[in-house]
């Protein structure tokens with residue numbers, strides 16, 4: 001009833017944990033039933049181990065969280081050797097998120113993962129606001145973006161998602177590049193560039209001065225972006241990400257056309273909640289006497 005199919009890959013339901021907000025993916029395996037979820041996305045993997053940015057790199061504001069973690073992770077070698085063997089035994093679909101500093105790095109990372117793992121879905125992170133190289137930079141120029149996407153697409157036939165930075169104005173051109181490069185879905189969106197100030201210390205709250213805002217504040221903006229993109233590309237699958245804290249928020253994204261919905265910051269606030277969302281969505285559909293397919297894109301005309 002809640003199943004979602006993207007090409008030949010089936011997701012048990014549309015609820016996916018977002019990269020960077022669910023650790024390496026297995027830490028909660030003993031405390032919660034991971035098989036409840038449509039999928040999990042472990043922390044973005046880079047070619048080399050990254051220590052991330054200096055502390056403090058998280059600040060809570062009255063309307064959301066700002067992070068400047070900077071893609072801290074153990075690198076691809078450790079992922080393949082240590083993390084993946086644990087992940088592959090979990091009763092849940094794994095989606096690998098990758099990020100490179102150059103086009104060649106993205107290609108190399110993906111080649112390694114395709115060779116060494118059975119992972120069926122890859123989220124290409126083109127949107128981290130917290131790294132000097134790579135990340136958002138590749139999405140700035142549509143020509144560079146297209147070149148990168150085509151080279152990535154050449155590596156594998158497995159499912160590819162492009163996770164773009166939030167952009168209220170130029171998003172359609174970027175998504176057109178994703179569609180025309182033969183990707184399978186676009187992920188909208190990552191965090192929004194933001195800063196905060198500690199008044200007592202008279203300094204920025206984050207060592208790196210700024211980071212990415214997530215949580216409830218960004219939902220209406222990301223919802224707008226998903227709506228605009230679905231209006232322009234009604235048949236192209238969108239994976240929504242931004243500010244989901246309730247089943248109503250999940251439904252909001254589905255009503256404007258999202259196939260899948262990622263849950264991020266909520267996992268830090270109420271880690272148990274993501275596991276009840278699939279049943280809550282089923283209850284909503286039952287109450288409305290509608291199928292998931294019937295409500296998906298209901299508001300897009």
Ligand SMILES: Cc1cc2nc3c(=O)[nH]c(=O)nc-3n(C[C@H](O)[C@H](O)[C@H](O)COP(=O)(O)O)c2cc1C
Pocket residue numbers: 018019020021043044065067069071097125128163189190191213214215216218241242243244262263264265266
């Ligand atoms: C602490 C933190 C770390 C994150 N790390 C990553 C990451 O490694 N890769 C990535 O693509 N997105 C990362 N994100 C972005 C989330 O995956 C998500 O797209 C974003 O936070 C918006 O969703 P939310 O409001 O539900 O958190 C991170 C977000 C937070 C809050």
